[in-house]
Amino acid sequence: MSTTLEPSAHSSRQPRQRHARKKRFSPSRLGIYGFLIIAALFFLLPLYVMLVTSVKPMDEIRLGNLLALPAHLTLQPWSDAWQSACTGLDCNGIRVGFWNSVRIVVPSTVFSIVIGAINGYALSFWRPRGAGLFFAVLLLGAFIPYQVMIYPMVRVLASVHLFSSLPGIVIIHTIFGMPVMTLLFRNYYAGIPLELFKAARIDGGGFWRIFFQLMLPMSLPIIVVAMILQVTNIWNDYLLGLVFAGTRNLPMTVQLNNIINTTTGEKIYNVNMAATILTSVVPLAVYFISGRWFVRGIASGAVKG
Known part of the structure; x- marks a missing residue:
């Protein structure tokens, strides 16, 4: 009796696994993930541009490639922003x-x-x-x-x-x-x-x-x-x-x-x-x-x- 029940139990498990996979990758779930990814990119892209631009020298920024990673990394802009950036005639930074x-x-x-x-x-x-x-x-x-x-x-x-x-x-x-x-x-x-x-x-x-x-x-x-x-x-x-x-x-x-x-x-x-x-x-x-x-x-x- 045990040998005859094993294949049927195994075969009954397979449809359940296929059903679970279908549920996991259903169109509605894919749509939700797609929306969340787009929303995350929408908010993270400006932050990425700000971070990348803040560690580039001005010579690279003038080339106009906004999304490119810096070829020469520099933290001098951060130091200047904190200590010596000018607000009119006052240059004491932020x-x-x-x-x-x-x-x-x-x-x-x-x-x-x-x-x-x-x-x-x-x-x-x-x-x-x-x-x-x-x-x-x-x-x-x-x-x-x-x-x-x-x-x-x-x-x-x-x-x-x-x-x-x-x-x-x-x-x-x-x-x-x-x-x-x-x-x-x-x-x-x-x-x-x-x-x-x-x-x-x-x-x-x-x-x-x-x-x-x-x-x-x-x-x-x-x-x-x-x-x-x-x-x-x-x-x-x-x-x-x-x-x-x-x-x-x-x-x-x-x-x-x-x-x-x-x-x-x-x-x-x-x-x-x-x-x-x-x-x-x-x-x-x-x-x-x-x-x-x-x-x-x-x-x-x-x-x-």
Whole structure:
């Protein structure tokens, strides 16, 4: 009996294997892979051109072969972009804008996250009188283009002598980041059981004690999401930095524009590409380092509601 069953079992396995191969290479699956490959090339090709151009000498760039690998590899454009690239008559490189961006991003991110967390906590659990109206106003502020409010904010900051200063640009980024941060934290805290808050109240916890000892330790996923969003938005900002920072505090994006659009000499494309990549290093590093925490925060209710 065993000898007669073996061929039939073997023959029944073969159609299943052929069916599995057909499933693995079905037209729909091939179409998905093709789309993903095209999308990856679409985004990676400009990065490849930037990297290749940034390590070529100008003599090779003038030949016009944009996609060719460098015949003579050089890192001098990177050094020039960081230390000696000119923004008009000032030739101190992109490093000046880098440290200005750090001084802007760090306090703006911290203040906007702290204020957003407190607002979201208060609106979720304490719900003071007028909380619904306050939240509606914040929500409205999140969807109004900030270009509309630039002129009024210029007048307000000028009246308190904070226009074109570091505290002024920090206040601006904190104000414009507060609606989105409040929305994120409110939706996150809405997923926490109300019974947990009531138990803390029965144990004698007040507003700040419950916030610091109970809510804040549970908020690490959403804090990472908020940090990634704020660091990326503030670091990549151009318009607000140009208007409110002043000439001594121009962020890296404004300095990059000044380097690329300088009219005091020839276009040094390798230095321009190196400066562009240096400007994008911080947001990329934040995403690569905190990517898994970002996914956890989203999955934990960061965009719920």
